[in-house]
Amino acid sequence: MKLALIGFGQAGGKVVDEFLAFDDRIDGGFIESAVAVNSATTDLKGLEHVPRENRVLIGQARVKGHGVGADNELGAAVAEEDIDEIQGAIDSIPVHEIDAFLVVAGMGGGTGSGGAPVLAKHLKRIYTQPVYGLGILPGMDEGGIYTLNAARSFQTFVDEVDNLLVFDNDVWRSAGESVEGGYDRINREIVERFGLLFAAGEVEEGDHVAESVVDSSEIINTLSNGISTIGYASETVETNSGLLSSLTGGDDFDEGAATNRMTSLVRKAALGRLTLPCDVASADRGLVVATGPPSHLNRKGVERGRQWLEDETGSMEIRGGDYPIPHRDEVGAIVLLSGVTDVPRIDQLQQVAIEAQETTEEVRATAEEDFSSLMDTGGELDALF
Numbered sequence: 001m002k003l004a005l006i007g008f009g010q011a012g013g014k015v016v017d018e019f020l021a022f023d024d025r026i027d028g029g030f031i032e033s034a035v036a037v038n039s040a041t042t043d044l045k046g047l048e049h050v051p052r053e054n055r056v057l058i059g060q061a062r063v064k065g066h067g068v069g070a071d072n073e074l075g076a077a078v079a080e081e082d083i084d085e086i087q088g089a090i091d092s093i094p095v096h097e098i099d100a101f102l103v104v105a106g107m108g109g110g111t112g113s114g115g116a117p118v119l120a121k122h123l124k125r126i127y128t129q130p131v132y133g134l135g136i137l138p139g140m141d142e143g144g145i146y147t148l149n150a151a152r153s154f155q156t157f158v159d160e161v162d163n164l165l166v167f168d169n170d171v172w173r174s175a176g177e178s179v180e181g182g183y184d185r186i187n188r189e190i191v192e193r194f195g196l197l198f199a200a201g202e203v204e205e206g207d208h209v210a211e212s213v214v215d216s217s218e219i220i221n222t223l224s225n226g227i228s229t230i231g232y233a234s235e236t237v238e239t240n241s242g243l244l245s246s247l248t249g250g251d252d253f254d255e256g257a258a259t260n261r262m263t264s265l266v267r268k269a270a271l272g273r274l275t276l277p278c279d280v281a282s283a284d285r286g287l288v289v290a291t292g293p294p295s296h297l298n299r300k301g302v303e304r305g306r307q308w309l310e311d312e313t314g315s316m317e318i319r320g321g322d323y324p325i326p327h328r329d330e331v332g333a334i335v336l337l338s339g340v341t342d343v344p345r346i347d348q349l350q351q352v353a354i355e356a357q358e359t360t361e362e363v364r365a366t367a368e369e370d371f372s373s374l375m376d377t378g379g380e381l382d383a384l385f
């Protein structure tokens with residue numbers, strides 16, 4: 001499906017940059033336009049693939065290009081104040097050509113965490129296309145302010161978008177990895193999963209169209225509301241595209257083995273590491289996509305995988321299809337789980353938000369008490385004079 005990508009904040013911009021590189025690499029054609037929005041000049045300068053004219057600096061009047069320093073209320077305020085600047089870049093997007101907007105942001109910082117929900121609300125008010133979010137959760141060891149920002153803005157972002165796709169940095173960290181090196185690898189993992197999903201809905205005529213190819217309406221119908229997570233599993237295969245194969249006129253492809261392989265890849269994808277770990281059974285809808293060289297994609301395998309997911313989730317809304325990618329030596333299964341509700345990390349974030357709210361109320365109540373006793377003392381003092 002064709003997307004307009006908008007990266008908000010540093011993480012958002014970097015991930016959008018990586019999406020552009022990925023789309024180019026797989027010849028996916030799923031990105032119509034890409035925009036990056038930030039309150040920090042250096043972050044915008046560091047991007048490689050987002051066109052310069054599509055990089056928007058906001059909040060100049062307040063923070064002079066230095067970022068909002070993890071203050072997500074300020075992030076939201078500068079996004080609201082400079083929404084016209086952002087709209088100026090969006091005006092260059094041929095919106096009638098796109099199937100959806102995707103707003104990408106790290107939930108732990110200030111600019112993206114505060115600004116992404118503001119932008120999503122604005123887009124929904126103006127356009128009829130669905131507006132999806134891709135929210136990146138902070139690692140647990142990043143410090144309280146990051147968790148608190150994520151806890152505060154997560155629900156707002158969910159409420160403003162048609163669906164929030166979630167990636168939890170914490171689950172994808174590797175021990176001993178440098179932060180920067182870690183993000184480069186993590187960003188590749190992000191774009192491979194979400195990119196393959198969106199590219200799946202963008203198979204054009206002449207692109208080896210199989211009967212059961214996934215189309216964008218199936219992705220849109222799966223992403224109906226709430227939050228989503230993605231699982232992915234792949235296996236290297238012999239593509240037999242070499243000289244021997246062209247001489248013998250084909251390969252000794254084993255249909256039964258391909259069916260079993262696909263069924264087990266679907267299970268591995270759903271039960272392995274998800275972008276946001278959750279109880280698979282709590283999903284409301286799902287989509288199974290088989291990717292890889294057309295000769296290795298078989299309908300029975302996808303169908304069995306789809307039925308298995310139906311049993312696991314008890315949902316009647318599990319869709320399935322192919323995304324043929326010629327010249328790839330990997331067969332893979334993408335499992336999109338949407339409307340998931342049993343998510344320990346989100347429960348934990350909600351708890352943090354509740355505690356923060358209670359602390360704020362306690363602080364306010366104590367301040368009010370102190371103030372009124374000060375006033376009483378003031379009254380007594382007045383009486384003395």
Ligand SMILES: Nc1nc2c(ncn2[C@@H]2O[C@H](COP(=O)(O)OP(=O)(O)OP(=O)(O)O)[C@@H](O)[C@H]2O)c(=O)[nH]1
Pocket residue numbers: 008009010011012014015039040043067068069070071105106107108109110111112113136137138139142146169183184186187
């Ligand atoms: N996956 C991933 N996460 C990142 C990356 N860079 C930062 N993050 C995460 O994003 C959060 C910080 O958000 P940023 O995007 O850096 O902050 P910002 O929105 O630019 O806001 P300010 O810097 O406060 O103005 C942290 O929780 C990091 O874990 C990245 O390249 N990839």
